[in-house]
Amino acid sequence: xxxxxxxxxxxxxxxxxxxxxxxxxxxxxxxxxxxxxxxxxxxxxxxxxxxxxxxxxxxxxxxxxxxxxxxxxxxxxxxxxxxxxxxxxxxxxxxxxxxxxxxxxxxxxxxxxxxxxxxxxxxxxxxxxxxxxxxxxxxxxxxxxxxxxxxxxxxxxxxxxxxxxxxxxxxxxxxxxxxxxxxxxxxxxxxxxxxxxxxxxxxxxxxxxxxxxxxxxxxxxxxxxxxxxxxxxxxxxxxxxxxxxxxxxxxxxxxxxxxxxxxxxxxxxxxxxxxxxxxxxxxxxxxxxxxxxxxxxxxxxxxxxxxxxxxxx
Amino acid sequence: xxxxxxxxxxxxxxxxxxxxxxxxxxxxxxxxxxxxxxxxxxxxxxxxxxxxxxxxxxxxxxxxxxxxxxxxxxxxxxxxxxxxxxxxxxxxxxxxxxxxxxxxxxxxxxxxxxxxxxxxxxxxxxxxxxxxxxxxxxxxxxxxxxxxxxxxxxxxxxxxxxxxxxxxxxxxxxxxxxxxxxxxxxxxxxxxxxxxxxxxxxxxxxxxxxxxxxxxxxxxxxxxxxxxxxxxxxxxxxxxxxxxxxxxxxxxxxxxxxxxxxxxxxxxxxxxxxxxxxxx
Numbered sequence: 001x002x003x004x005x006x007x008x009x010x011x012x013x014x015x016x017x018x019x020x021x022x023x024x025x026x027x028x029x030x031x032x033x034x035x036x037x038x039x040x041x042x043x044x045x046x047x048x049x050x051x052x053x054x055x056x057x058x059x060x061x062x063x064x065x066x067x068x069x070x071x072x073x074x075x076x077x078x079x080x081x082x083x084x085x086x087x088x089x090x091x092x093x094x095x096x097x098x099x100x101x102x103x104x105x106x107x108x109x110x111x112x113x114x115x116x117x118x119x120x121x122x123x124x125x126x127x128x129x130x131x132x133x134x135x136x137x138x139x140x141x142x143x144x145x146x147x148x149x150x151x152x153x154x155x156x157x158x159x160x161x162x163x164x165x166x167x168x169x170x171x172x173x174x175x176x177x178x179x180x181x182x183x184x185x186x187x188x189x190x191x192x193x194x195x196x197x198x199x200x201x202x203x204x205x206x207x208x209x210x211x212x213x214x215x216x217x218x219x220x221x222x223x224x225x226x227x228x229x230x231x232x233x234x235x236x237x238x239x240x241x242x243x244x245x246x247x248x249x250x251x252x253x254x255x256x257x258x259x260x261x262x263x264x265x266x267x268x269x270x271x272x273x274x275x276x277x278x279x280x281x282x283x284x285x286x287x288x289x290x291x292x293x294x295x296x297x298x299x300x301x302x303x304x305x306x307x308x309x310x311x312x313x
Numbered sequence: 314x315x316x317x318x319x320x321x322x323x324x325x326x327x328x329x330x331x332x333x334x335x336x337x338x339x340x341x342x343x344x345x346x347x348x349x350x351x352x353x354x355x356x357x358x359x360x361x362x363x364x365x366x367x368x369x370x371x372x373x374x375x376x377x378x379x380x381x382x383x384x385x386x387x388x389x390x391x392x393x394x395x396x397x398x399x400x401x402x403x404x405x406x407x408x409x410x411x412x413x414x415x416x417x418x419x420x421x422x423x424x425x426x427x428x429x430x431x432x433x434x435x436x437x438x439x440x441x442x443x444x445x446x447x448x449x450x451x452x453x454x455x456x457x458x459x460x461x462x463x464x465x466x467x468x469x470x471x472x473x474x475x476x477x478x479x480x481x482x483x484x485x486x487x488x489x490x491x492x493x494x495x496x497x498x499x500x501x502x503x504x505x506x507x508x509x510x511x512x513x514x515x516x517x518x519x520x521x522x523x524x525x526x527x528x529x530x531x532x533x534x535x536x537x538x539x540x541x542x543x544x545x546x547x548x549x550x551x552x553x554x555x556x557x558x559x560x561x562x563x564x565x566x567x568x569x570x571x572x573x574x575x576x577x578x579x580x581x582x583x584x585x586x587x588x589x590x591x592x593x
Contacts, residue, residue, distance in 0.1 A: 034539070034540070036540060038525075044528065044529075045364070047529075048364050049364050051529060052361075052529075052531065055531040062530075062531055062532040063530075063531045063532075064527040064531070064540035064542075065527060066444070066526075066528055066540075067528055081443055195553055197553040
């Protein structure tokens with residue numbers, strides 16, 4: 001959106017002000033053009049890094065990044081408020097329907113892979129691996145597990161303080177889907193936030209806490225947290241880069257996406273930003289705490305964008 | 314001991330309290346500066362935020378806060394003062410105006426998050442302003458408005474009745490009385506109150522976070538429609554991070570915010586001084 005300061009603006013009424021400033025979605029994509037990215041907090045660290053690199057390379061463009069969760073971002077995306085939504089899951093059918101309703105045509109582009117990491121306080125060495133069944137027992141709606149002993153009789157009778165992503169988060173949707181089998185099925189008597197840093201702080205500050213979030217939330221606090229391995233029946237596997245890459249940290253491995261509007265791609269600044277997002281992800285993903293996708297995936301993502309730019313379906 | 318002899322026990326206690334406030338304020342500044350020193354450099358006030366603490370700055374957030382201060386004052390001051398003048402000078406003393414006055418007084422005590430929710434529904438979504446600087450400013454203006462009205466109204470009420478009667482007696486019209494007698498007499502009180510209301514609004518993070526302040530903005534906002542960012546929300550974003558360096562950045566941003574607020578207070582003080590001087 002291009003906004004030119006206008007001397008007569010002050011005299012306009014509020015509604016006219018709103019129209020004058022906001023009635024020009026898209027703009028020409030010239031100097032000063034603005035890209036707004038909103039969505040998954042799991043992707044926030046990557047979006048932030050990409051935005052910074054992008055403005056270093058293209059100082060004429062401006063970028064703002066928000067994180068209101070995958071659900072929140074996709075809703076704003078379908079409503080046409082933002083050009084690019086970051087999502088830690090694919091669109092639900094309800095969201096796709098909303099986008100169809102508003103005439104928002106889009107491409108979904110995988111940019112990185114991450115694991116949902118289960119963390120505890122580093123001093124809590126009593127447990128190092130949880131089975132999928134134990135996770136289910138702990139997190140199911142109306143769960144009666146309140147102490148570690150409830151979970152496994154050999155563990156201490158200390159109260160488990162639980163921290164997890166909020167309901168607008170794609171991590172929440174994904175976790176509940178693969179662990180409980182139904183999106184949104186979770187106990188609700190725990191601390192919920194869209195901000196990964198707060199989850200990390202909460203768990204690092206409580207000796208008997210347990211929390212989960214995307215692996216990029218874990219990376220900056222790796223010294224202050226202990227990661228649990230997950231046993232799906234084939235032994236305990238932790239979310240190592242190898243395990244994420246070859247899929248053995250299943251089912252808690254997932255791909256992360258950006259959604260880009262097809263009409264937005266026609267504007268230079270959005271197209272350049274999206275392209276930059278793909279190549280920067282390939283380079284930076286593992287540095288920031290994600291796993292990179294195979295190189296062929298990134299090549300495909302570039303083709304998808306280039307195709308959308310030329311108007312191919 | 315000299316203190317006790319000179320002021321008596323109650324006076325001494327009051328003096329100690331005043332001293333404690335001063336010490337607390339100095340400690341606050343010193344702790345913040347010490348905390349901020351490792352990462353704050355020359356570019357801190359103009360640089361954009363960064364994922365590398367050493368490169369990060371408060372440029373966009375500072376510009377956002379200045380925009381918000383300007384827009385909030387531009388909306389809340391005339392509206393609030395106008396309402397106060399109407400309530401005190403024009404409105405008949407009925408049960409309705411009494412109810413309006415107590416409603417406004419109650420609004421002044423409503424928690425700021427509530428204004429955030431209202432701002433989200435009314436300005437960001439309802440008027441379609443999105444998570445922009447104007448939406449944030451209008452919300453903060455709504456937050457400051459009740460205080461502005463209450464304080465202005467009581468300053469106007471405190472103007473001696475004799476002043477009005479005398480001016481009317483000399484043949485001044487109602488507006489002339491308000492413009493030339495009441496407003497100048499009430500101005501110092503109005504200014505003090507507005508200053509308190511605006512500085513409080515400038516320090517608010519919660520309502521702006523509810524509206525959807527951006528967590529990472531690469532540029533200084535140049536128009537009211539640009540994405541919402543401000544020092545308090547930037548401080549929040551940085552303190553939430555787990556890395557130490559970002560706590561230092563947050564402390565630096567706190568210092569910047571304090572300086573902005575102090576500057577606003579100083580401007581109000583200077584204006585008040587001039588107004589007083591004019592009367593003497």
